[in-house]
Amino acid sequence: MSMRPLWCVSVVFAVAVAACHPKPPATSPSKAPAPAAVPAPPPAPPPQPAAVARPTDAPVSEADLFNRKSLAELNAERPLKDAFFDYDQNTLREDMKVALQENMQWLEKWPQTVVRVEGYCDERGTAEYNLALGDRRAEVVKAYLSSLGVKADRIQTRTFGKESPFCHGSDESCWSQNRRGHFVITAK
Numbered sequence: 001m002s003m004r005p006l007w008c009v010s011v012v013f014a015v016a017v018a019a020c021h022p023k024p025p026a027t028s029p030s031k032a033p034a035p036a037a038v039p040a041p042p043p044a045p046p047p048q049p050a051a052v053a054r055p056t057d058a059p060v061s062e063a064d065l066f067n068r069k070s071l072a073e074l075n076a077e078r079p080l081k082d083a084f085f086d087y088d089q090n091t092l093r094e095d096m097k098v099a100l101q102e103n104m105q106w107l108e109k110w111p112q113t114v115v116r117v118e119g120y121c122d123e124r125g126t127a128e129y130n131l132a133l134g135d136r137r138a139e140v141v142k143a144y145l146s147s148l149g150v151k152a153d154r155i156q157t158r159t160f161g162k163e164s165p166f167c168h169g170s171d172e173s174c175w176s177q178n179r180r181g182h183f184v185i186t187a188k
Contacts, residue, residue, distance in 0.1 A: 066110065071185055079106050080115065080183035084139050084176065087122070090136040092144055100141065103183065104148040114187035116156040117141045122175035123162050130161035141181035156186065 039129075066074075081099040083092065092100070107113060118132030138157035146152045166182075167174035 064121075066092035066188070071188065074185045074188065078088055080185070082183060083137075083181040085137055085179040085181070087175070087179065088133070089179075090133060090140050092140055097144065100144055101148065104145055107145070107150050107154070110188065112188055113185055114154050114156065115156055116184045116186050117161050118182045118184060119157065119159040119161075120178050120182060121162045121163065122178045123165065123170065124175070125162070127161060127163075131159050132161075134161045137179075137181050 028052055029089070069077075080103045083096040085091075085096075086093065107115070117138040119136070119138030121130035121134050121137075123131070135157070138159055142152065142155045142157055145155055165174070165178045166180070167177040169175075
């Protein structure tokens with residue numbers, strides 16, 4: 001037998017074997033299965049129209065704000081300055097007259113208000129002496145404000161003497177804080 005027919009038989013046999021052998025399906029590595037479709041998020045709601053000022057909307061006045069506040073809120077703001085006194089004195093110092101003049105301007109601005117001036121003392125002295133001194137201090141503050149034009153019926157007085165001190169301590173830094181005429185707004 002010659003080589004040529006053998007070679008032809010080999011080729012035919014190889015082709016026949018290849019044709020009978022099952023091939024896996026061809027897949028492209030770049031094509032992955034498509035993920036499940038995710039719906040797009042809904043569009044954002046349209047922006048709310050800007051509030052249009054109506055002619056009846058007026059800005060809130062300072063008087064309206066004042067009237068809305070409670071007495072506790074007003075007193076917490078401390079719009080009125082206390083008048084401080086020297087040891088064993090009920091004479092107004094010049095710096096305290098300036099503070100009381102500022103208080104008078106506030107009281108003129110809000111003429112419906114009523115205040116109470118509470119007289120306090122430091123812990124030195126007897127209870128009776130300090131009650132009398134605290135009363136004199138409150139009355140001096142009232143008299144000075146009255147001399148500036150504040151009606152006396154808008155100012156009440158009360159003494160605490162050395163009871164209910166603002167500062168608890170036994171040194172001049174505390175004592176000086178306790179010698180005062182303290183303002184409390186009682187009506188508006």
